[in-house]
Amino acid sequence: MYLPRHYQVTDQAVLYDLMRRFSFATLVSVHQGVPFATHLPFLVQEGVISSHLARANPQWTDFDPNQELLVIFQGDHSFISPTWYEKHPSVPTWNYMTVHAYGKPRIVEEPQAVKQLLHELVVQHEQEWDMMQLPPDYLQGMMQGIVAFEIAITRLEGKFKLSQNRSLADQKRVIQALSVSENPSDRAVAAQMRKNLGED
Template identity: 45%
Template sequence: MYTPPHYKEERPEVLQALIHQHSFGLLISSGPHGVEATHVPFLLEVEGPGPGRLLAHLSRANPQWRHLEEAGEVLAIFSGPHAYISASWYTERTDVPTWNYVAVHASGRARVMEGDRLRSLLDRMSRRYEQTSAAPWSLEDVPEASLQAMTKGIVGIEIDITRLQGTQKLSQNRSAEDQQRVIHELKARGSQDDLALAALMEHPSRPR
């Protein structure tokens, strides 16, 4: 991922936090007919000082999983808040508009998982994504026969992350006055992404 030095984010804890918060990613790999890509929710697990591993599952009908182990390096892309930045917000209106955004690229090798490991993955993912529900759903709510039928229709994958790359483009190349003007205008426009970017500009060490 091309990233100018002033936008580059290299702190592992920040990149991992961004993945946790924006975990619906894009899995990209090479296949026999070219590039393959699937939008899929991920679970990031970190044990120790390493970058961690990504867990997900694909429909068995999706041909991408059949080529993952032979694909070499695969890429998972995670997009955080993003927003258009008008040049009218700058002190000098002769400058040009741009786009502020946050993104993380995670690269690694993928392995397929089935059987008991797949069921364990489903349990961990459901616990992760149900934790904010008032009445969390659980695998235990599903009759065994239905659960077996469900797991036959999907394939789990795990990716040991070998490289994390991050960009937080937050007007770092602008003057302090321009940055404050951008923050003000983002708050005034007020979309969810606008407010998240404004918060990141005010507190860049705190992922949103």
Template identity: 40%
Template sequence: MYTPPAFRVDDRAEIHTMMRACRLATLVTATAEGLLATPLPLILAEEEGEFGVLHGHLARANPQWKAAAIGEAMVLFNGPDAYVTPSWYETKRETGKVVPTWNYQAVHAYGPAEFFDDPERLLDAVTRLTNLHEGTRAEPWTVDDAPPEFVKAQLRGIVGLRIPITRLEGKRKMSQNRPLADRVGVAEGLAQSERPGDLAVAAMVPIES
């Protein structure tokens, strides 16, 4: 990922926070048949290994797990993003030397994709993923709420995924390379939007001098 120094995120804890905020990542593998990609909810076990380990599962019918990967897999975690019009820049009124751009944050995680179909490991992965997303609900659903035989049947339809992360790239482009007056204009402009992504980006634009 091309990342100028102004936008690079190096702090591992911060990168992990960015990854956890992305509820649906994209698994990409290069194969002899070409690139394959699958959107997946994943669990980040940051206490495992040097950079953390990703856990998840794919549908057994998905051909991606059957195609031997060439090199490491890449997982894309995309955060809030928003179009930035140059009309919000104070620099536009001063010089006119401005162009449109896009604000966003992203993390690319790399590592070998390990697939498995052991029932106990699959049940553990599914249970952890369920608990992660149900945990904040007033009455969370748990895997135990479903009949055991039904759960076993469902597990036969998926394949587990484990990716020990070997490398992380973090990028946050939130107008931080612009003068303060331009950043204030961007934050105020985005704050007028009805799009949730625009509002999220508005709150991330640094407006402290």
């Protein structure tokens, strides 16, 4: 992605934290010569991300262990009004946090490994329902309708575009405006901006 240096984040702990908090991500590959995307929940572990897609989805048929895929994790984001800036004329923009994970895929076929992956994906979000209590024949039938896979991460790109190109006064005015927003994503962007300025 386009990644000016002042927006670049290389701290792996920060990148993995965003990936885990926003684990519903977009898998991008090339299918029959054109871009193809699927929106999926991911299990994020150090060095590897895992998920599954419908067997009827043709994207998995192009998985090549020698070809990188892209998974986009989109974090908090906010519209930035030019009215918040000190100097005019100015134009609106968008502040956001995102991580691009690149890696090579491997289809997971061993039934016990598939079941374990599904279980870990469920418990990541579900505290009351236990997948393992499903009737075995029903669970097996459901598993036959999916393709589980893992992606060994080859590189991570982090971009936190948070008004770093503006003056300190402008950044503080943006923080002030976002902090009183009713939108939790706006407030989260403000919190990260404060952290960038060493105020948190």
